[in-house]
Amino acid sequence: MQETRLDIARIRAVRRLIDPIFLDSPLYRCEALEPDLGCTLSIKLETANPVRCFKARGTEVVTSLLAGDGPRSVVCASAGNLGQALAWSGRRRGLDVTVVASRFATAAKLDRIRALDARLELVDGDHEMARERAADIALRDGIRLVEDSLDIETCEGAATIGLELVAATPSFDAVLIALGGGALATGVGHVVKAMAPEAEVICVQPLGAPAMTHSWHRRRVVTTDSTDTIADGVAGRRPIPAVLDDLLLVADDAVLVQETSIIAGMRMLLDHAGLVVEPSAALGVAAVLEDRDRFAGRHVVTIVCGSNVDMDAYHRWVGATPLPRSWSPS
Structure with missing residues (x-):
């Protein structure tokens, strides 16, 4: 792999600087979600800590x-x-x-x-x-x-998630990572490409906030004038060039998903995993919902990255009516 700004030795070292309450977050297979998704799904849960997110x-x-x-x-x-x-x-x-x-x-x-x-x-x-x-x-x-994502400490701190993932799940086919500024994607992506290179690193962003995804596909910084998504945690308009350079080296793909798919993912995580999550945390599930054929029969890991959500908005989005098993995005 070409050189990114990140370094595996430093990532291992910075684990010692992180309060243990944020380390070794739960990682488990979520069989209840699998019939609707058509793949083996493991969840890396980054919400069981004092700030309810990976940051x-x-x-x-x-x-x-x-x-x-x-x-x-x-x-x-x-x-x-x-x-x-x-x-x-x-x-x-x-x-x-x-x-x-x-x-x-x-x-x-x-x-x-x-x-x-x-x-x-x-x-x-x-x-x-x-x-x-x-x-x-x-x-x-x-x-x-x-500066989140530009400061290498934020990326290498997030990268410790990748160390835990690879150590606990030595064989998986793809990891789905929410893409905003890029700290999580470049951090985890760097570790996966270095230590489990056969696995796909797939970044997921809302259709209403596509700047980093467009930048990845065009291999240059692409900005947008505005964003329109409920996934506020990933709603940037101006990618950072140095972060994009790293992302180009560690990501195998970057995809966009619809708001309806994000909401469906949130509801499925509630119904089948008992998890209340913010929209950004449901991006991985949304990506599977929109492209079941791509992930069929594969072992997919998704990082549930945050659960800081306004509950009034959450109830409006998720609603009270169960989703049908045959649901598909419009």
């Missing part, structure tokens, strides 16, 4: 290094999950944390950031505007800007 694996690495020798104040832009994770990790190490987010972000995520003692600044725009504001604050105040 703290990266923020634990960032803040550990800063606590040892670095600025005592940090700022990030977040759709919600990174902000919670940085607030949790920063509070644990005595750092001052500022999170910039869109005021239209999921209210439950914003409330949790405040509860974790971070300073929260809201902007009247989307995540890209929050990124710009966070960069301005870092420059103005001379503090550390944590």
Whole structure:
């Protein structure tokens, strides 16, 4: 494999910096989902931790290094999950944390950031505007800007998921990974390609937020003017060139899925696995629903990456009527 920015030896080393509460997350075969999906499905569950998402694996690495020798104040832009994770990790190490987010972000995520003692600044725009504001604050105040996916610590922290996956499941045919900024996809993808190269690394993004997927297919950065998806955790418009370069080396495919498929995936995870998940976490199941023939008879792993969801919205999306076994996307 060509060189990415990531390194297996460093990934193994940073595991020691991460609070054990975020490590060795559950990995299990979910047989109840298999009749509807037509494949063997294993779930890597990244929601059973204090911030209910995978992001703290990266923020634990960032803040550990800063606590040892670095600025005592940090700022990030977040759709919600990174902000919670940085607030949790920063509070644990005595750092001052500022999170910039869109005021239209999921209210439950914003409330949790405040509860974790971070300073929260809201902007009247989307995540890209929050990124710009966070960069301005870092420059103005001379503090550390944590940029998810660009900062290698966030990618290598996420990559520890891949180490656990490969160690526990030595034989699988494909791993389906939610694709947003790219930390999860490049991190896990790097480990899988290095240690289980026969497995496909397939990234999944909503049709309403396709910038990184279009960039992967065209092998250059493609931006969009807006996003339109309930999967707020992956709704970026401006891919980071260095992250795309890594993704081009570790991903075998990048696919887009419909909103109806995401909602169906959320409902199936509730009905058959007892899991309440945010839309981004259902992208892998949505990808199987939209292309059953591709995955038929194969062993597929999907990373359930977050469960920070506004429950009122969740109930509106998922509803109360069971999905028919013959369901297919419109």
